[in-house]
Amino acid sequence: MKPTAFDEMKSAEDGCRQPYKRVAEWLSSLPSEVIEQKREEAELLFRRVGITFAVYGEGQGEERIIPFDLVPRVLSRGEWNRLSAGLEQRVRAINAFLSDIYGKQEILAAGILPPELIFQNPAFRPEMMGKQVPAGVWIPIAGIDLVRVGQDDFYVLEDNARTPSGVSYMLENREVMMLLFPELFARHQVAPVDNYPDELLSTLQSIAPATAPKDPTIALLTPGPFNSAYYEHTFLADRLGVELVEGRDLLVRDEVCYMRTTEGLQRVDVIYRRVDDEYIDPLTFRPDSMLGVAGLMSAYEAGNVTLANAVGTGISDDKAIYSYMPEILSFYLGEDPILKNVPTWRCREPDALAYVLDHLDELVVKEVHGSGGYGMLVGPAADQATRDAFAAKLKADPENFIAQPTLALSTCPTWTETGLAPRHVDLRPFVLTGKDGVRFVPGGLTRVALRDGSLVVNSSQGGGTKDTWVVDD
Amino acid sequence: MLSRTADSLFWMTRYVERAENIARVLHATSRMSLMPHISNEEPMAEWLSALSATASYNAFFEQYDEATPERVVEFLAFSEANPSSIFRCLSNARANARAVRTALTSDTWEAINGAWMEMQRFRRDAVAPSDINRFASWVKDVSLNVDGSAFRTMLRNDGFCMQRLGVYIERADATARILDVKYHILLPAHEPVGGGLDYLQWSSILRAVSAHTAYRWVYRSSIKPWLVAELLILREEMPRSLASCYSNITYHLDELGRTYGRQGESQRQARRIYSRLKNGRTEEIYQTGLHEFLTEFLAENGRLGAAITEQYLI
Structure with a gap:
């Protein structure tokens, strides 16, 4: 109820x-x-x-x-x-x-x-x-x-x-x-x-x-116009008065990050990045990422x-x-x-999992690493078939789920x-x-x-x- | 400024200018098509010349075996397959604007975004060739809006110069092509040069670049081919002439050179072309041949575009 x-x-x-x-x-x-x-x-x-x-x-x-x-x-x-x-x-x-x-x-x-x-x-x-x-x-x-x-x-x-x-x-x-x-x-x-x-x-x-000048150069790194939050990236760069950069606008040389400008290379001190970890540097993380900057992690780790x-x-x-x-x-x-x-039941714990499976009709079950409301079950709003299908997913991979009361x-x-x-x-x-x-x-x-x-x-x-x-x- | 930003600013205004020029050609063509046919052997001559003037002739015949007014209008105005249809130009302008939203004032962004939304409606309602004038004048309004909002609201900095360069490089290209169309419409053998049909064609060229009245003011004479060519090539007071475009191009490139404290290949090339236009004479152009002169100019204009890209946009 x-x-x-x-x-x-x-x-x-x-x-x-x-x-x-x-x-x-x-x-x-x-x-x-x-x-x-x-x-x-x-x-x-x-x-x-x-x-x-x-x-x-x-x-x-x-x-x-x-x-x-x-x-x-x-x-x-x-x-x-x-x-x-x-x-x-x-x-x-x-x-x-x-x-x-x-x-x-x-x-x-x-x-x-x-x-x-x-x-x-x-x-x-x-x-x-x-x-x-x-x-x-x-x-x-x-x-x-x-x-x-x-x-x-x-x-x-x-x-x-x-x-x-x-x-x-x-x-x-x-x-x-x-x-x-x-x-x-x-x-x-x-x-x-x-x-x-x-x-x-x-x-x-x-x-x-610490090595940056008093008025550091800040840039906002966006994945680009196809990202769902692109409007926000342009909006914030505008209000901050900083450059909105994509990965291809940046490059790293000798552990220093620069952006390509009409006047040549300009050093960047702070990056407000709206690109996830996995995509930020193809040399360190996902090699197939087109959104990041090769070598950015080296500049980051050097503290530059x-x-x-x-x-x-x-x-x-x-x-x-x-x-x-x-x-x-x-x-x-x-x-x-x-x-x-x-209050949260961690499905990785057997007792909690048993409880969750028994009370699916009153709980919200979420993927541990999910976001944006994808891949979740709102028990009271779902029909029995949906709940049964979800229960199977849950049993197969309990570590991946938590549950909370509605x-x-x-x-x-x-x-x-x-x-x-x-x-x-x-x-x-x-x-x-x-x-x-x-x-x-x-x-x-x-x-x-x-x-x-x-x-x-x-x-x-x-x-x-x-x-x-x-x-x- | 980021090179990518400069690139988008350059292409944003360039695409808007291109859309405007296609609209002008469509407008002039539909007017010409209401007059007695230029040629009985080729009743589609006006519409084919519209394809030539917009550099879409080959692309069109890759898609169609035969030209009809409906097809040409669809292809130049709304086609997704034609990379330089008005629809694609406005989409590209908007994509470029969106990519550099922060470098635009909200007025300019709204002018382009509003145009793009309105464009969807025109496309949905499918404009008939007889109704093309309403659409063409809307496109000209869009261009005026974008231009005007930039003039009134943009900071006069390097970004503004990039935008203006896009406009003038594209406009010079368009004026040269529109003028060159004359070469593509062969007069029927029995028509005397300077006869009624010849007159109609030259006068429609003037209309396409909004120079019909200007011509009268400048020359106080009936329409003569060499004077039309002079007006559109050499007269700096005529805002769509090649000389006027290059006066603006050199000005904005010099501004960039001053701002950045460095001149380069594009400044040198622009100055060379400009001085040739400034010192040019109509007689020489007709001696070389108008078509040969314009072909050479189009190639040089293209090379300058490449030099600007090389120097600033990548």
């Missing part, structure tokens, strides 16, 4: 929670024709600006826009302060974990993690053993996925520590909302987010190699160029490691986690074909860590599952986005 979800607007005694009071008034004052008309205007704006994404597996060049919902998702300042303290703590722990895993591996010596979880993990990069990164910052850019199930109940669903995306939607959603509804912002004190590119730039500058995020961070956002995150956090920080982990994700009013209706949401705040500390912009990206009852918010699976507000209490 499905538990009732927490409605972020309406779950209150008087029918409307405090942070949403004015939004609710505003919504009830808008005729549905106006909402529909504004929705069309918004879609036109997104198309014109070219905010699109490609879905893998569909025809090449297929571009879609992510549906944008006009009803903002609102957090109070107090809620955000608690969340941001928890996020900062979590990211500190992950950085400490990565320094240790690629260093002395004390956590393995202490018996907190089974060693095979590290050494047999495809995201573990032995090339990074004994390496240090500037200021010990392995993940300058993290996108931590949070879900809410009650007034004060937030859970971390996933730590995205490789190349988290979506921040351009956070910024564009706000711009579009301000264009369409200036009067709404006049009535609210909504914390601004448009300083994100400045914060990101300061973060990247702070982790430049900083890669953000560092190579090998995937080991920390793996779903199997995730289940140990509370222990990892306490081990390094000696603190209790502020943000909770979703959380009653909170809902937020959303504009649908039949008017306003509650839809499930999550939240991806972006956490920036530099030599000089942690930076945030308040809020993050809210993703919403547009299909009635759906819990899958991924854009590749029919999810949309909302503007996310942090308002003063």
Whole structure:
């Protein structure tokens, strides 16, 4: 049976929670024709600006826009302060974990993690053993996925520590909302987010190699126009004022990385790379990669160029490691986690596997190394045949799966074909860590599952986005 | 600036300019086809000349045995198989723009992206040859939009120079080809040179490059072949003339040389071609033969494009 979800607007005694009071008034004052008309205007704006994404597996060049919902998702300042303290703590722990895993591996010596979880993990990069990164910052850019199930109940669903995306939607959603509804912002004190590119730039500058000049040269490395997040790469390079480079624009000579320009070669100090580890250097990783730069790892290992995020961070956002995150956090920080982990059954453990197989109809089962909502089973939503087929996959390769209870994700009013209706949401705040500390912009990206009852918010699976507000209490 | 960025900026505007020139040729051709036929032996002469003027003659006959107005319009405007159809030009322009989205202002990007989206609609609705003018003037508007947004919003830096170079190299190529078409349409044997049909052809060439009125202003004379050639080759005040294109090409190449503090092969080549145009005389051109002169020019223009690529774009 499905538990009732927490409605972020309406779950209150008087029918409307405090942070949403004015939004609710505003919504009830808008005729549905106006909402529909504004929705069309918004879609036109997104198309014109070219905010699109490609879905893998569909025809090449297929571009879609992510549906944008006009009803903002609102957090109070107090809620955000608690969340941001928890996020900062979590990211500190992950950085400490990565320094240790690629260093002395004390956590393995202490018996907190089974060693095979590290050494047999495809995201573990032995090339990074004994390496240090500037200021010990392995993940300058993290996108931590949070879900809410009650007034004060937030859970971390996933730590995205490789190349988290979506921040351009956070910024564009706000711009579009301000264009369409200036009067709404006049009535609210909504914390601004448009300083994100400045914060990101300061973060990247702070982790430049020690030998780099005061004003280091930064470049954003993209896989190219066919990547699903290409729009975001161009957007960020533009806002950062840095070159958007592809692998073929870079070359490495004598362990120094350069880009090819109309004036000859120019040295590059920091690369904000949106290319995965496996593709970044064909000499070290996949030799068939056309996206990387031959020899980049040699420049990186010589400390002549900083890669953000560092190579090998995937080991920390793996779903199997995730289940140990509370222990990892306490081990390094000696603190209790502020943000909770979703209870997780590791199917690699026989007892857990037996439990999961018995309770498939109430659990969500995910691939350990999967992402983007591909290859997962939402038990309560699946029919018996799908569950049986999945059970067979599970038994064949239990190591590859984890299971979690189906959380009653909170809902937020959303504009649908039949008017306003509650839809499930999550939240991806972006956490920036530099030599000089942690930076945030308040809020993050809210993703919403547009299909009635759906819990899958991924854009590749029919999810949309909302503007996310942090308002003063 | 990244060489790849420079390359995309150069080709983005070059493809838009190419689309515009094809639209101009289509427009002029459809007008000519409404007049008495040039030749009774070859009723398709105007449409075949449109293929020549856009350098698509061979590609067309690889696909078709016989030309019809519908086929030529489809091939030049919408064909996916023709690498220089308007459709492919706008797609390429947009792909280049998308690859260097960060080097463009949002106005320029929106002009190109908007055109590309609108293009899908034109293609879906299938434009009839009789309706080609509406489509052709839309393409010219697109080019104006892209050009105008760049003029009004782009920083005057090396990226701007790369864009302008793409425009003028392509425009010089197109003007030379349109002029050379005259060579491909053979007058019927009984038509006197300077007769009614001859007049029509020269006047349609002027129309194709928006120079019909300019001609009257400059020469105050009826249309004479050597004056048309002079206007389109040597007169710098005529914005689509070869001399005007090369005045702009040398200017922007010199700007690049100044910015980067270094001159190269492309600056030298451009200056050589420009000085020949500046000092050229119509009599000499007709002595060499107009077709021979234009063939030589097209080859040199192509070599300059290669020199620019070599020096800046790779």
